[in-house]
Amino acid sequence: MLDSVGNVGLTEIYAEMRSEDTGLCEEILVHVVTLFQRMVARFLMNGYNVIPACSMPFHVLPE
Incomplete structure (x- = not known):
């Protein structure tokens, strides 16, 4: 089991x-x-399973 580096929030x-530096202001990102x-x-x-393209399990990867 790998140790987490920490937590990340919004x-x-x-x-x-x-x-x-996409040129988008923070209000647009939010x-x-x-x-x-x-x-x-x-x-x-509404009863659907949701699997966004980036929703692979977020685990710490070995270096």
Whole structure:
């Protein structure tokens, strides 16, 4: 079992997204992430399994 480096929340994710310098302001990034979360919740509440392309298990990888 590998040890986790730590936890990452939305604050850190938004900071990383801003560091990519896409030209999008933080309000747009927050809106897109919130919209995504809302759509996933809607599908789940309607009985669907949701498997986004990036939803591979998030585990620490060996170096």
